[in-house]
Amino acid sequence: MAPRQAKPAERVLPNQTLIIDNGAHTMKAGFATSEPSLEDCQVIPNCLAKDRGKHVWIGAQLEKCNDFGEIAFRRPVEKGFIVNWEAEKAIWDNTFFEQNAKLVCDPQNTNLILTEAPNTPTPLQTNCDQVIFEEYEFASYSRSLGPSLNAYHDIQNLFGKLPREHHLAALPAECLLVIDSGYSHSTVTPLFNGRPIQQAVRRLDIGGKLLTNYLKELISIRHYNMSDETYVMNEIKEAVCYVGEDFRRDLERTWKGTSANRKKPLPDEQDIVVDYVLPDYNAHKHGFMRAHDPSLTAKMRKMGSMSGAGDVVEDYMTLGNERFTVPELLFNPGDVGMKQEGLPATVLQSLSGLPPGLWPAMLANILVVGGNSRIEGFMSRLKTEIRQLAPSECVVRIARAPDPIKSTWLGGAYLAANPVALKAVQVTREEYNENGSVWLGKVFSGAARR
Amino acid sequence: MPHIEVLANSTSIRAPGYTLVPDHGQGTVQAAVQPTAGRNKRGTRFAGIAGADTTVAQQNAVLKHLADLDRDSQRDVQIAVPSKQRDSAGKVQKKTTTNVRRILMSQKTFANHLADEEALLALQHQHPSSATPRVPALRLSRSTPNAKRSWTSEEQSTHGEALQTGALRAGRNVSRGTRDRLDDEPLLKSQVPSAPSEEVMEALLSGPPLSYSAARAAPSPSGKPQRHFCEICGYWGTIKCMKCGTRVCGLECKGAHDDGRCLKFYA
Ligand SMILES: [Zn+2]
Ligand SMILES: [Zn+2]
Numbered sequence: 281m282a283p284r285q286a287k288p289a290e291r292v293l294p295n296q297t298l299i300i301d302n303g304a305h306t307m308k309a310g311f312a313t314s315e316p317s318l319e320d321c322q323v324i325p326n327c328l329a330k331d332r333g334k335h336v337w338i339g340a341q342l343e344k345c346n347d348f349g350e351i352a353f354r355r356p357v358e359k360g361f362i363v364n365w366e367a368e369k370a371i372w373d374n375t376f377f378e379q380n381a382k383l384v385c386d387p388q389n390t391n392l393i394l395t396e397a398p399n400t401p402t403p404l405q406t407n408c409d410q411v412i413f414e415e416y417e418f419a420s421y422s423r424s425l426g427p428s429l430n431a432y433h434d435i436q437n438l439f440g441k442l443p444r445e446h447h448l449a450a451l452p453a454e455c456l457l458v459i460d461s462g463y464s465h466s467t468v469t470p471l472f473n474g475r476p477i478q479q480a481v482r483r484l485d486i487g488g489k490l491l492t493n494y495l496k497e498l499i500s501i502r503h504y505n506m507s508d509e510t511y512v513m514n515e516i517k518e519a520v521c522y523v524g525e526d527f528r529r530d531l532e533r534t535w536k537g538t539s540a541n542r543k544k545p546l547p548d549e550q551d552i553v554v555d556y557v558l559p560d561y562n563a564h565k566h567g568f569m570r571a572h573d574p575s576l577t578a579k580m581r582k583m584g585s586m587s588g589a590g591d592v593v594e595d596y597m598t599l600g601n602e603r604f605t606v607p608e609l610l611f612n613p614g615d616v617g618m619k620q621e622g623l624p625a626t627v628l629q630s631l632s633g634l635p636p637g638l639w640p641a642m643l644a645n646i647l648v649v650g651g652n653s654r655i656e657g658f659m660s661r662l663k664t665e666i667r668q669l670a671p672s673e674c675v676v677r678i679a680r681a682p683d684p685i686k687s688t689w690l691g692g693a694y695l696a697a698n699p700v701a702l703k704a705v706q707v708t709r710e711e712y713n714e715n716g717s718v719w720l721g722k723v724f725s726g727a728a729r730r
Numbered sequence: 731m732p733h734i735e736v737l738a739n740s741t742s743i744r745a746p747g748y749t750l751v752p753d754h755g756q757g758t759v760q761a762a763v764q765p766t767a768g769r770n771k772r773g774t775r776f777a778g779i780a781g782a783d784t785t786v787a788q789q790n791a792v793l794k795h796l797a798d799l800d801r802d803s804q805r806d807v808q809i810a811v812p813s814k815q816r817d818s819a820g821k822v823q824k825k826t827t828t829n830v831r832r833i834l835m836s837q838k839t840f841a842n843h844l845a846d847e848e849a850l851l852a853l854q855h856q857h858p859s860s861a862t863p864r865v866p867a868l869r870l871s872r873s874t875p876n877a878k879r880s881w882t883s884e885e886q887s888t889h890g891e892a893l894q895t896g897a898l899r900a901g902r903n904v905s906r907g908t909r910d911r912l913d914d915e916p917l918l919k920s921q922v923p924s925a926p927s928e929e930v931m932e933a934l935l936s937g938p939p940l941s942y943s944a945a946r947a948a949p950s951p952s953g954k955p956q957r958h959f960c961e962i963c964g965y966w967g968t969i970k971c972m973k974c975g976t977r978v979c980g981l982e983c984k985g986a987h988d989d990g991r992c993l994k995f996y997a
Contacts, residue, residue: 617792
């Protein structure tokens with residue numbers, strides 16, 4: 281009656297393990313070592329890009345690209361899921377399998393730990409499994425929910441406790457709530473002993489891409505048409521945006537006043553308004569932010585009216601409330617009409633899917649990963665609002681991973697560093713060949729056991 | 731002909747071509763301009779919102795805007811995999827399986843996959859007998875825990891409407907007696923309900939993932955009114971253009987809007 285089952289004792293894994301945290305914007309990839317380190321993780325653009333000279337760049341090749349003007353992207357990962365394998369294969373081949381690849385590897389002698397975003401539609405999971413085993417023929421493979429790999433970090437150490445004992449190194453944290461605010465969206469995942477509580481996973485459909493596009497839209501209305509300049513807009517966003525403690529106050533501070541009564545900025549208000557100098561792709565490849573110079577604005581205006589074209593002047597723009605109204609969307613999605621609560625309330629929605637008995641432990645162990653957590657002021661606003669929303673009896677502790685971009689990858693590296701833990705999650709190609717892809721899907725979802 | 735919108739139940743100030751919406755965005759302009767101080771009354775505060783942006787056209791405009799903000803590229807660029815790369819990829823001599831060939835040829839977008847998933851869920855809803863494990867086994871409350879309620883009332887409400895499985899309820903009562911690591915944390919002692927039993931945790935952990943749509947964060951249950959901002963300068967959007975519905979902050983920005991951006995929906 282019982283189906284044929286592979287006996288775990290017979291499974292022998294190769295020594296090499298490749299970990300890929302395959303994000304929509306960048307892929308974080310590298311081989312596991314016995315002493316996991318961020319140095320072993322490469323951040324590679326997960327895209328094909330066509331520059332204005334019509335040249336197509338693949339993934340890591342973009343390092344050599346010097347002109348990002350009007351560059352267009354094709355991304356195989358949509359909403360956090362690998363949707364287009366034709367493009368993803370081109371990027372993976374370039375990164376892992378071609379001669380002189382950055383992380384060249386022989387899949388038949390390599391274990392693969394690959395992340396997926398929460399709530400992936402089943403057919404996309406099946407596609408992924410089939411490509412891994414049938415096309416690349418990895419020796420063994422596990423498809424892990426990205427946030428869950430973070431449970432293998434020394435969480436208590438992040439909250440200021442002493443580093444864990446070595447023998448505990450591969451044990452996942454008992455209770456952990458992971459907030460992952462990335463390019464496609466922001467997810468909240470409660471974990472128990474490293475396993476996701478799927479019923480309580482929640483997603484806010486605001487991520488770095490939407491913030492960049494919103495900033496691009498505001499600047500295109502107010503300054504220059506930047507509609508084809510997504511790359512530079514992302515750099516501007518990363519340089520200037522901040523999450524305010526007091527949105528209304530900052531909006532008043534950046535108000536220009538009426539024409540009859542121009543408001544003069546108070547000394548403590550001047551620091552909000554800044555100038556951003558755009559890259560010219562000659563002298564400077566990247567733009568930069570500097571203090572706002574009102575006299576310069578006046579001068580430029582004058583020059584513009586006196587002389588026509590021909591003057592080589594730097595292109596810059598003055599940014600005020602755009603700096604904080606853009607990342608504010610993570611806290612007030614309704615500001616662009618999105619019918620979802622902000623990220624702090626999304627955390628509480630996730631908790632509502634758990635028995636109240638778990639709330640204290642989850643609220644006391646919140647880890648934040650993903651690029652948006654690096655926005656200045658994000659962490660303190662998040663903490664303040666979660667504190668306000670959470671039951672007052674609960675302690676709220678919230679930490680940002682030391683490297684929020686590579687954190688999920690590093691968690692995977694800790695897992696891979698322990699042979700016993702690794703063996704428990706990996707499925708070998710022999711097992712796949714014997715049991716098939718439906719069985720594999722059940723193993724990864726926890727519905728079938730080996 | 732001036733277009734004038736009269737907002738029901740609200741103290742709006744009308745003038746040719748625009749409406750001053752008694753928004754909740756209490757900027758100084760509004761405080762100064764609006765003489766009748768009815769802002770503290772609930773009805774007044776929400777009336778403008780309810781009446782202001784709920785036409786089908788405006789809702790569609792919001793959806794289109796959100797779709798635009800979700801795009802990866804402004805233009806519809808076609809970027810083909812370079813043929814040189816395509817040829818040299820991987821082991822050329824290896825045969826591609828039927829599965830992989832189908833996957834590599836697929837032109838489906840995420841929107842297609844999402845539509846498939848929702849169609850499947852709708853089908854399962856009609857024929858519950860054929861339901862796959864995607865349908866949640868445990869029905870837990872989707873409402874947000876209310877901070878200001880006490881644990882007791884929270885528990886009652888959870889028992890009453892949310893935790894419908896007997897296992898969970900029983901498990902929780904059993905766990906009262908057991909000691910947990912958390913109980914040793916002095917700050918967390920006594921006032922909070924105890925951690926669930928192993929049995930409850932196992933039931934929770936074996937629950938299947940939600941569908942993509944079901945995992946989406948819900949809107950605010952209290953119907954928090956939307957804030958509006960001036961399209962031109964980003965300040966509070968107290969004034970609504972009657973031609974296109976765009977918000978601006980005052981007459982100066984209304985002028986800029988009329989000059990360059992108005993009627994973009996009709997253009
Ligand atoms: Zn304005
Ligand atoms: Zn208009």
